[in-house]
């Protein structure tokens with residue numbers, strides 16, 4: 001019977017299994033070594049489960065996917081798991097997460113690994129996305145890349161000379177917690193004042209909306225009677241941009257300036273050939289992206305000696321899943 005496994009054995013290329021363990025969804029997929037998804041299962045009911053139940057669920061979903069596609073465990077090269085938080089890469093422990101219950105010092109790699117007879121890797125989800133971008137997206141053709149994802153929080157991944165750079169623990173690339181404005185009025189989730197994340201991501205938008213209102217900006221958005229600042233998110237400001245709302249525009253430009261400062265710092269540290277930006281807030285469009293770039297070039301001035309590309313993610317919404325699987329190719 002013709003099928004994926006025969007095609008695949010013929011080519012002597014093994015499938016990769018990717019697991020994107022997110023704060024909202026859990027995706028498990030079979031991925032070709034060229035980054036194409038062969039099949040995937042997505043569930044949303046893992047969020048309130050404890051670590052053991054999540055491990056059971058991941059195991060079950062992988063087995064389900066294998067049997068549905070008539071693929072044997074031995075046809076897989078291994079399992080790569082992307083985790084939404086800090087990871088101790090060397091020993092496969094999760095350290096902290098603000099997106100799931102538990103997972104403090106939890107041996108995730110070993111717990112999943114004992115259910116299978118193949119290699120299992122775990123890494124931070126932004127590292128997985130960065131690696132996907134590097135192998136199959138905007139990073140094709142480069143040997144180094146810095147990836148920044150800007151949504152509710154800010155995550156990042158560093159690729160130097162074709163390898164992810166993880167630091168001694170595995171937590172390198174937390175650009176969201178680099179301090180860009182020590183006098184900023186909002187304290188970050190980490191407890192410090194003026195982290196890039198406190199100034200310029202989804203978490204900071206309610207604060208910025210209030211601040212701009214107090215500075216005298218008026219919004220032309222039609223807000224509900226029971227409007228509260230906590231309802232302000234990237235989507236609302238996108239609606240504001242679409243109707244040329246001065247308040248929304250002021251916030252978006254301020255956020256862009258801080259990201260411009262952030263990537264200027266990244267440029268000075270790494271001198272990378274390409275910086276890739278992804279995440280939900282990029283849906284703010286050209287006004288946002290162009291302002292980020294102009295702030296960067298204003299700061300970098302005559303210190304750029306070779307072309308640096310500042311570009312947007314091309315890997316799409318499955319970047320976390322494909323990237324987790326692709327960790328096996330590193």
Ligand SMILES: [Zn+2]
Pocket residue numbers: 176177178188189190191192195197198
């Ligand atoms: Zn911080």
